[in-house]
Amino acid sequence: MSRWYPKNGRVILHVDMNSFYASVEMAYNPELRGKPLAIAGNPEERKGIVVTSSYEARAKGVKTTMPLWEARRLCPELIVMRPDFNKYRKASSEMFTILSEVTSLVQPVSIDEGYIDITDCGGMGSPPEIAQWIQNTIKERLDLPCSIGIAPNKFLAKMASDMKKPLGITILRKRDIEEKLWPLPVEEMYGVGQKTAEKLKGVNISTIHDLANADVWTLKRLLGVNGERLIRRANGEDQRPVDPEAVSEFKSIGNSQTLPHDTTDENEILQLVRKLSKKVADRMERKQVVSRNIQVMIRYHNRKTITRSKQLSEYISKEEDIFHYAQQLWEQHWNQEPIRLLGVTAHDFIDVTELTQQLSLFTYKETAKNEKLYEAIDELTEKYGTNPFKQLPPSTDSSPTTSFQKDFLDDYKKG
Structure with missing residues (x-):
């Protein structure tokens, strides 16, 4: 067990609900399962925007922020529903309650994702066993799928949770980043938006590997302080703690x-x-x-x-x-x-x-x-x-x- 819980390191999980709004609707109405479903505003109007969609809809090309008329063109059989505030709020609260059964070090970052620090949870099993328990419990109690990343810090845990969806559990250690992280396109890195990706490609940085090995001063001139931060993240460095009070630190x-x-x-x-x-x-x-x-x-x-x-x-x-x-x-x-x-x-x-x-x-x-x-x-x-x-x-x-x-x-x- 000691190999999973290093003396001087941390073990962080990032729990990310899969297609959250659509999955909640399917949990309430099982007849929607396996069908292309989109949650959108103003379903009766052409100007409606897709909030999220099921994986069946995504397979047809439906994407978040896509105009509803375009989504229906790509997927004529698309089922469209309005968002339901009460359902999503209740499901989110119950999901975070499950996480708090593992540890008090839970940091929600949005309605459908959060970090937990399980460094001191060795008595509950290995990190993969804890992640599997979380995934199974959320599925059994709430009938909702989630993906979980396991890593020594928040950035790598976030990247890991995105690597396998739905219902994935991915381990990403620092020794794995050359094989699993660096080959990815730079725009797939958490914290790199479209505009930043375009600037990076302008200086021949097209992969996370390129970013990890970039010249610090070049990146600072291009992106300011954020350039140095991105280089550190690309090399798997992130010292941010899992802070349960981060969201409400000031109101x-x-x-x-x-x-x-x-x-x-x-x-x-x-x-x-x-x-x-x-x-x-x-x-x-x-x-x-x-x-x-x-x-x-x-x-x-x-x-x-x-x-x-x-x-x-x-x-x-x-x-x-x-x-x-x-x-x-x-x-x-x-x-x-x-x-x-x-x-x-x-x-x-x-x-x-x-x-x-x-x-x-x-x-x-x-x-x-x-x-x-x-x-x-x-x-x-x-x-x-x-x-x-x-x-x-x-x-x-x-x-x-x-x-x-x-x-x-x-x-x-x-x-």
Whole structure:
């Protein structure tokens, strides 16, 4: 057993649910099994976008983010269903509960995937045995398939879980990377987006092997700090811990300010909204996060205070975008009475280096027109590299948000 659990190393699993939304629908309705199924918004409209699809649909060429009309052209027999929030939330919570039966070191990273550190779980069996138990238990209890990567760090575990789907269990040690990892195209490496891949190919880096052996200074000039980070990852190096509190390390970034005097002057109020929006944007840039929920707090002359928030269908980080939604909220909810204090707060974060094309329930309708956003995020990542979340002072606002990701994570933590 000691060969599986090195004294100075770690054993990390990455658990990735297979075709999650479609698989949940099949678990609720077994008649859908073996059929091409797509989860999509606005199934009745041509502009609907595929959120995810079953492997039977994928075999016909149906892909995530594909327009529904194109998916139906490729697969005329395609069954299309709308997303069901309650089903996916419940299944996710139960899946993470199963992981917590193995260890308390569970880090959810999205609704359908997470890392667990089993370094101290030798008494439960070997890593492949633990992975097999997790896979079998999720299948038996929830009737859902998953793939699991086993590795000494998070990056290699993530890459391993992608190597065999569905229902795969893959071990990827550092001594295996030359054979299993390096031959892969560079665009298949986790953390390399389309734009980054194009830049790498521009300097003759087309495989992960090429990246692992690239000149550090060349990559830093090309991609900033992120270039050096990618070289380390390509060589199997990743020191990030599995942190159960990473997602909720801070819940908000906000600024508020008391006006010099109670006022109804719209120009003065809007100037303050813009000033606060800029402060929030600057702090988000330092933390390297993007937000999907903007909140405005209004305190009136009589100290009556209201907070109103808007859940967005896309991630934002720019001052102009934050100001746009903050202004909307203020205009919609101001009762025309004198204002004493204003606050602008961003909620529902994701690290720019973790943001991927995988759709959430709140973004599937907008994905097709968000290419500029993804390019901007790529540029931020390439310029600044990874910057782990840092603790912020706790927010004084306890009002709830409607974040899908945070809701299911909160439920999991409470359980």
